[in-house]
Amino acid sequence: QQQVKQSPQSLIVQKGGISIINCAYENTAFDYFPWYQQFPGKGPALLIAIRPDVSEKKEGRFTISFNKSAKQFSLHIMDSQPGDSATYFCAASMLETSGSRLTFGEGTQLTVNP
Amino acid sequence: KAGVTQTPRYLIKTRGQQVTLSCSPISGHRSVSWYQQTPGQGLQFLFEYFSETQRNKGNFPGRFSGRQFSNSRSEMNVSTLELGDSALYLCASSPRVSGTKTQYFGPGTRLLVL
Numbered sequence: 001q002q003q004v005k006q007s008p009q010s011l012i013v014q015k016g017g018i019s020i021i022n023c024a025y026e027n028t029a030f031d032y033f034p035w036y037q038q039f040p041g042k043g044p045a046l047l048i049a050i051r052p053d054v055s056e057k058k059e060g061r062f063t064i065s066f067n068k069s070a071k072q073f074s075l076h077i078m079d080s081q082p083g084d085s086a087t088y089f090c091a092a093s094m095l096e097t098s099g100s101r102l103t104f105g106e107g108t109q110l111t112v113n114p
Numbered sequence: 115k116a117g118v119t120q121t122p123r124y125l126i127k128t129r130g131q132q133v134t135l136s137c138s139p140i141s142g143h144r145s146v147s148w149y150q151q152t153p154g155q156g157l158q159f160l161f162e163y164f165s166e167t168q169r170n171k172g173n174f175p176g177r178f179s180g181r182q183f184s185n186s187r188s189e190m191n192v193s194t195l196e197l198g199d200s201a202l203y204l205c206a207s208s209p210r211v212s213g214t215k216t217q218y219f220g221p222g223t224r225l226l227v228l
Contacts, residue, residue, distance in 0.1 A: 034216075034217075036219075041221070042221055043118070043204050043206075043219030043220050043221050043222050044157070044204070044219045045218075045219065046216050046217065046218075049216075089156075089157060091157075100145050100147045100162050100169075100170070100206070100208050100217055101147070101159050101162060101170045101172070102147075102149075102157075102159060102217065103159070104156055104157035104158075105156075106156050107156055107157075
């Protein structure tokens with residue numbers, strides 16, 4: 001029940017296209033859903049995060065869509081660029097009860113071709 | 115502001131040895147979490163420390179331990195190393211334990227057990 005399932009495992013898009021990565025969770029106690037971006041040799045960096053009281057959050061080219069009833073959330077990267085090529089992780093946390101503990105999805109390796 | 119720093123960056127050990135990894139959080143951050151990242155298991159939570167106290171613990175054997183000092187710096191120790199302990203060990207800091215917060219990850223320590 002603590003798992004977060006992420007798909008696809010890998011994704012190839014053309015420059016300017018839309019990249020979509022999906023995640024699903026089981027534990028309804030999760031109340032914080034961040035997305036992290038990781039480049040080779042670096043630690044994950046927070047990209048964008050959402051709480052379940054909103055259905056969408058947009059920051060620049062990055063948008064999180066959240067469907068509470070379906071227990072799913074997704075990351076959309078608009079106008080994808082070669083510099084977006086990285087591994088993306090969704091995560092979930094129970095902010096008030098589990099502190100900083102993040103449960104991560106399996107990761108999606110995104111390649112944006114020029 | 116300096117980011118999260120981890121030392122050493124790379125480490126090679128043999129089975130049965132023990133290892134200590136160090137993490138210096140961002141100045142002012144009092145919460146430090148540790149994660150293990152492997153290709154097979156992804157990112158898994160090890161433990162979290164806040165104000166020198168372990169607040170959360172993941173599902174790892176007792177060979178994995180940690181501590182936090184009064185200056186918020188943290189160390190993790192793995193005793194009796196096994197081949198399967200080869201991984202990237204990531205440290206993350208955040209300013210507080212509860213509420214919406216961002217976790218900032220360090221670059222990690224890559225441990226190879228031979």
